[in-house]
Every structure is written in structure tokens, then in C-alpha cells.
Amino acid sequence: MGSIYTKRYTAEFKRDTVTLVDSTGRTVTAVARELGVSPESLRGWYRQARADRGEGGSGELATAEREELKRLRRQNAEQAKTIEVLRKAAVFFAKESDR
Template identity: 80%
Template sequence: MGNKYTKRYPKEFKRDAIALVDSSGKTVTAVARELGISSESLRGWYRRAKADRGEGQPGELTTAERDELKRLRKQNTEQAKTIEVLRKAAVFFAKESDR
């Protein structure tokens, strides 16, 4: 989702970095500095991992919930477009039947 300058990390790297934060007792910032990555990236990965384990903040979505929300929003957009096409068709045929 990022732009062309956004660095991508493999899932294994993210998993290992999160495990290092959990096991080392160091702060997210310290671990990120050791690994040479952005502390904000690691903080986001860590927050998502905690939410997936059920340890996140109240109301925070898990990865599965985020994926479902994304899918439902896409489906909603497609249905809204379909409804608009059908509405225009109904208006067109209503005008045609009046002639």
C-alpha cells in the first residue's frame, strides 16, 4: 500500500522482530535501532501482533477483522455502483415507456 520508497520486510523478519521485543525486555525503539528499521514500523507490527493475540487495546481490530472490513468496504462500493447503474436504467426505461 505504500509508495515506491516504502521498504518491504518479509513476514519472517517481522515475526522475529516482534519476538525480540517480547523476549529481550528492551523498548520497541531500542530493538528497532538495533535492527536498523523505523521504530514506527516496528511499533505498528508489535501493536498488530498484540491485537491478534487478544492483548490489544479495546476496540482495536485484529488482522482478520481488518481484512474482512476491507473486503466488505470493497463489496459495498461495487454494490453502490451497481445500484446507480440500475437506477439510471430505471429512469431511462421510465422515460421510454412514457413516449
Template identity: 90%
Template sequence: MIVDTWRLGHEVPEEVAAGGKQVHEAVHRRVQTGRNRARRLHGEDGHRVARELGISPESLRGWYRQAKADRGEGQAGELTTAEHEELKRLRRQNAEQAKTIEVLRKAAVFFAKESDR
């Protein structure tokens, strides 16, 4: 991701060199800045803008489509960024709950065997 930050024309901040959660947040902010800039410039020549940002024209088209969806102008059934984030959160929560259920199942089997002795 640091490469993407560099490609978007930003200097790598000191917190990126430090590592950890700060790296992710700093890189995410800079990538979002580049995406927002790309969305504003989309009316211009897409290939030129993509080249200027150091991304593929398809990435630029994807960002533009997502911006349209966020404004409510997307195609039917297209998710907004907020809906994507909620879907990711719910999938993560679902996976955690599935792991918890599996642990509880194994614990129930273990304790059932222990009580039979």
C-alpha cells in the same frame, strides 16, 4: 513495496521481476516475514530492531500492538488482523454494491423514458 522488501533484508525474487499478481503476493509474503520477525524481537531494544529491519520505530510499535491485539491482549475496541481484513472486505463489497445500485438507478430512468415514447 519492493523497497520495503529490500529493506527487510530479502532478495527480490524472480517472480517480482515478472510482474502482476505474483509480485503482490511475493512482496506481501516477505513483508509479513519481516513483521513476524520484528514482533518476536520487540522485547529487545526497539530502536535497534527497527534500524536493523530498515523501518521506523513507530512501524515496529504498530506491528507489536497489532500482534498483541491478535493474541487478545490489545486495548478494548482494538481490531485483530482478521477483523481488519473482514472490514476491508466488507467496505469493498459495500462500494461495489453502491456502484451497482447507481447503475441500476440510471438504467431504470433510461428505460422509463424509453417506455414513455
């Protein structure tokens, strides 16, 4: 059984590849083949670049929006844990004061 290997590309490479698609008018698939990149990967980079330029479809988040959403979700999870700890402490102290 072969191992699954995901190649990492730099942000600069992704940007240059998307620029190549835009500037040459060639298809995403043709550029991907020429560079040895998965067409699905390049399609995703292209879609994200369009969203970052404000040209994305409805519901597509720009990279900054995606990062903000991740940060807010993390913050929300931390606050939920804090609330749960405080709730348990309140229950504990309420029981202690009844003694």
C-alpha cells in the same frame, strides 16, 4: 530533492522482530536500533501483533478483521455502483414507456 524510499519487510521478519521484543524484555526502540528498523515501524508491528493475539486496545482490529473490513468496503462500493446503474436504467425505461 531526495526520493522517498519505503523498505518492505517480510511477514516473517516482522514476526521475528516482535518476538525479539517480547522474549528479551528490551524496549521497542532498543530492538529497532539494533536491527536498523524505524522504531515507528516496529511499534506498529508490535501493536498489530498484540491486536492479532486479542491483546489490543479498544478499537484496534486484528489483521483478519482488517482484511474483512477492506473486503466488505470493496463489496459495498461495487453494490453501490450496481444500484446506481439499475436506478438509471429504471429511469430510462420509465421514460421510454411514457412515450
